[in-house]
Amino acid sequence: MNLRLGTRGSALATAQSGQFADAVVAAAREAGVEATVELVTVTTKGDVDRGSLVGLSQTGVFVTALREALLADDCDFIVHSLKDVPTQPYPGLDVVAIPEREDPRDALCTDGRTLVELPHGASIGTGSPRRAAQLLAVRPDLDVRPLRGNVDTRLGHIGDDLDGVVLAAAGLNRLGRAADATEPLSVSAMVPAPGQGALAIEIRSDASDALRELLATLDHAATRACVTAEREALRVLDAGCAAPVAAHATVDGDRLTLHTRVIGQDGRLALNERNSGVLAEAAAIGRQSGFSLLGRGAEKLMGRA
Missing domain, CATH: 3.40.190.10 (Periplasmic binding protein-like II)
Known part of the structure; x- marks a missing residue:
């Protein structure tokens, strides 16, 4: 199985893509399959635009070119830093795996x-x-x-x-x-961005069952639950890169706890929301947090009211 992994060309992107490529090869070997993974470098708008991204409605600026390359069959799967990925599903693509999260701090x-x-x-x-x-x-x-x-x-x-x-x-x-x-910095004083430290692996919706099943073995259930809750809160708040919105979920046994924070840009005012429930309710926990913050005036802190 010869696979092509689409990645940005930055040192960090190629490092994390290379590490995941090694994990794919190891997972294939464990399943009795020989696999190779070639890195295919894709230049994104975020890599060539040296101005500030804040306020430019460029949510997803680092991922769009990768997705277009995947849909054009220039590669077989792509790796994103999850915090850069918009919360809306992308037509024709599926997030097949979210590996275990690195340090979110x-x-x-x-x-x-x-x-x-x-x-x-x-x-x-x-x-x-x-x-x-x-x-x-x-x-x-x-x-x-x-x-x-x-x-x-x-x-x-x-x-x-x-x-x-x-x-x-x-x-x-x-x-x-x-x-x-x-x-x-502690996650209580500096609450991370939703999805920070996690990766998202995308494939085409019509990808082969063999590729889908191989990559799915690298999914980490607890990480997926945590980032689902974090990103659902972000989606409800409809917050882009210009909004100081933070969310961090943790798992203890079968329980998930989510801390969501919306903070004014000068740091003087902040709204915090903490909700918990069973892992299976991760999306609902995130939505509850987002709607609660909106009801408490989050839009004003995000500069929309």
Whole structure:
């Protein structure tokens, strides 16, 4: 079985795609099938547009080109960072697997100083309104500045024009750069983005049963339940990349607990919602959280009212 995996060309995308490709080969071998996986690089609009993505209605900017390549039969399956994937289903494609999630936390990267040790007015770079708002909630004195670029580019600003940057711990881990994280930030103070740390594997709806069954063996039920709840809350809130919306679900036995947060961009006001239920109710838990937050005035905090 010779397979083609579509991926973005960034170091992080190719690292996580390569790791998943290895998992596919191992799963095939365990099933008694010899498989090879070739990485097919696809350039996305998000890779070539160097301006800010915030406010440009570009939700899904990193995934559309990959999906088009898959539908055009340029590859057999694709790997996304789930937090980049829009919540609406995409015609002709199925999410066949969500592997076990990496560390969902955000990580502060500095010259060695933690968040509480940084001086008054310290400059922190991030391209995420969610991260910016939650940083200001903890440290209103911070000078939070917009930042884009790959991991190396962002880390290169530390000690130059920035005192620190905030990145996803999962990305650092997948790149073998965990040592660059000065302080992993707690999920209670810095609630992650919905789906952060998880991957989504998509295939065409008419893909062969053999491919579908192989990839499905790499699905992780608890991770799928958690991200389903998180993304359902996001879908109900109808929040795009410009809205500071966070959601993090955990599993304990057969119970799932979801913490959803909507926070004003200056960090001064926040709405928190916590709901729980059995794993099978993951989608309903997410919807309940989203509707409850809307009823409590979330639209105003998201700048829509």
